[in-house]
Amino acid sequence: MVCAKPDTRQRLIDTAQELLWKKSYGSVSVDDICKAANVNKGSFYHFFPSKAELAIASMEMTYQETKTTYDQIFSASKQPITRFEDLADYICERQAEIARKYSQVCGCPASSLSCEMAGQEQGIREKYDEIIRRKESYYESALRDMAAEGLIPDGTDIKSVAHEISTFILGQLMLARIQNDIAALQRDLKPGLFRILGLKGGAPQK
Amino acid sequence: MVCAKPDTRQRLIDTAQELLWKKSYGSVSVDDICKAANVNKGSFYHFFPSKAELAIASMEMTYQETKTTYDQIFSASKQPITRFEDLADYICERQAEIARKYSQVCGCPASSLSCEMAGQEQGIREKYDEIIRRKESYYESALRDMAAEGLIPDGTDIKSVAHEISTFILGQLMLARIQNDIAALQRDLKPGLFRILGLKGGAPQK
DNA sequence: ACGCCTCTTTACTGATCGGTCAAGTAATTT
DNA sequence: AAATTACTTGACCGATCAGTAAAGAGGCGT
Numbered sequence: 471m472v473c474a475k476p477d478t479r480q481r482l483i484d485t486a487q488e489l490l491w492k493k494s495y496g497s498v499s500v501d502d503i504c505k506a507a508n509v510n511k512g513s514f515y516h517f518f519p520s521k522a523e524l525a526i527a528s529m530e531m532t533y534q535e536t537k538t539t540y541d542q543i544f545s546a547s548k549q550p551i552t553r554f555e556d557l558a559d560y561i562c563e564r565q566a567e568i569a570r571k572y573s574q575v576c577g578c579p580a581s582s583l584s585c586e587m588a589g590q591e592q593g594i595r596e597k598y599d600e601i602i603r604r605k606e607s608y609y610e611s612a613l614r615d616m617a618a619e620g621l622i623p624d625g626t627d628i629k630s631v632a633h634e635i636s637t638f639i640l641g642q643l644m645l646a647r648i649q650n651d652i653a654a655l656q657r658d659l660k661p662g663l664f665r666i667l668g669l670k671g672g673a674p675q676k
Numbered sequence: 677m678v679c680a681k682p683d684t685r686q687r688l689i690d691t692a693q694e695l696l697w698k699k700s701y702g703s704v705s706v707d708d709i710c711k712a713a714n715v716n717k718g719s720f721y722h723f724f725p726s727k728a729e730l731a732i733a734s735m736e737m738t739y740q741e742t743k744t745t746y747d748q749i750f751s752a753s754k755q756p757i758t759r760f761e762d763l764a765d766y767i768c769e770r771q772a773e774i775a776r777k778y779s780q781v782c783g784c785p786a787s788s789l790s791c792e793m794a795g796q797e798q799g800i801r802e803k804y805d806e807i808i809r810r811k812e813s814y815y816e817s818a819l820r821d822m823a824a825e826g827l828i829p830d831g832t833d834i835k836s837v838a839h840e841i842s843t844f845i846l847g848q849l850m851l852a853r854i855q856n857d858i859a860a861l862q863r864d865l866k867p868g869l870f871r872i873l874g875l876k877g878g879a880p881q882k
Numbered sequence: 883a884c885g886c887c888t889c890t891t892t893a894c895t896g897a898t899c900g901g902t903c904a905a906g907t908a909a910t911t912t
Numbered sequence: 913a914a915a916t917t918a919c920t921t922g923a924c925c926g927a928t929c930a931g932t933a934a935a936g937a938g939g940c941g942t
């Protein structure tokens with residue numbers, strides 16, 4: 471079949487990622503995805519056993535894209551504090567870019583999807599846990615480097631702090647999506663992160 | 677019609693609240709709600725012009741229930757710090773109670789719903805903004821009392837801190853829902869709140 | 883040239899979706 | 913007692929839902 475229609479599977483994943491990010495699992499149909507990806511329904515079910523499985527595949531792809539960036543941001547050659555600073559900048563820039571592209575602040579696709587499907591699609595929950603565990607391992611490693619440099623107190627519970635960081639970011643992204651506004655994100659993300667790290671923890675000034 | 681079927685409207689709201697909390701807007705149909713509330717579809721559309729309007733009504737009712745509790749928790753007769761402490765306890769207890777009742781951690785119904793419908797149902801977004809503004813006004817008032825007692829630095833941006841508090845709580849509740857686990861909530865909510873307030877802001881110890 | 887395998891195409895299923903409609907019932911107003 | 917009002921009832925609408933079936937097209941190893 472040469473390559474008249476290459477990457478059908480990938481086109482489905484890309485399209486699903488975009489539509490699910492903009493809207494929601496419940497309000498995007500398999501037909502919507504097929505139409506937007508220019509794929510027939512039969513082909514869809516050749517590649518994916520169900521709509522939920524495509525959603526899971528799109529979560530994985532989104533993570534893989536993020537991973538590439540995270541490997542840069544959390545490069546061990548950088549100061550650990552700089553890594554978190556760069557993370558905050560990246561998140562803000564990325565959200566701004568997506569908001570421009572899709573005319574809407576979209577937040578974290580995996581979190582929105584998992585929240586919607588909580589208690590309904592076990593597979594989505596499992597994929598989410600996997601992704602958040604992998605992300606937290608970046609934070610943990612940076613935190614350990616901070617501890618080694620004496621930047622955070624000895625005996626700090628690294629895993630617990632890493633988890634607080636991901637929870638904090640989740641909250642910021644969720645609210646940005648709901649309010650369709652990244653102003654609060656841009657204002658609060660970096661200082662909030664720093665306060666969790668125990669650095670210049672003062673409350674915001676007028 | 678005497679009262680063979682009283683409170684049809686209220687039964688619809690109560691049922692919608694429960695089903696939307698447990699599942700999601702997209703996976704709960706008008707028929708589901710009608711069946712569970714033992715109401716005919718025609719009656720549904722006598723009281724509500726659309727599914728979305730019922731969802732909005734259920735958001736408002738949930739807030740009204742919360743408001744009663746908030747008025748106790750944020751009683752001006754209490755120490756402001758105690759108010760936040762009681763808030764954290766209340767949230768944990770409430771989530772535990774709901775999780776028991778529905779066999780699932782449910783998080784914040786308004787936030788989950790608003791996240792799902794972001795950019796699709798303007799009315800839901802507006803109701804969410806209204807609710808979060810009202811909640812933040814409780815935090816602001818307590819923060820002002822703290823400032824008056826010199827518990828937080830002069831010149832602190834009260835509104836910004838109040839917003840950080842609600843964002844923080846949102847993140848904790850979202851993750852609790854997604855992971856169907858309130859352990860992290862019980863562990864992190866109070867210390868996180870205190871750190872935002874600038875009190876014993878140390879990182880968690882092992 | 884053959885069959886095999888991967889993928890595409892199209893038509894189709896039965897269920898369910900949000901929402902409408904018109905007739906009916908019963909208390910209240912006039 | 914008639915008209916009005918508030919609500920109920922259940923059938924009904926066309927559209928859409930996730931998923932299936934079956935036939936075919938094209939490349940590939942033999």
